[in-house]
Amino acid sequence: MDNLDIKEVVKDEINKFVNDSLDKEVKKILSKSNSQTRSEMISIVKNAIEAVVKVLWQKKDFWKSDIK
Secondary structure (H helix, E strand, C coil): CCHHHHHHHHHHHHHHHHHHHHHHHHHHHHHCCCCHHHHHHHHHHHHHHHHHHHHHHHCHHHHHHHCC
């Protein structure tokens, strides 16, 4: 085996892990209601939605009059 073969094997194994195990582990972590990861994701989504609503509210005159 040369260096290129080793890199391919490692790359394939990492892809298998990411596709199978990592997804399952993240799902387990997020399913727990007291998880810090879940809390952080909820916080990120909440902040993003608030930012969108604020922008839409600031531009409400544009939405009412300029879009036809």
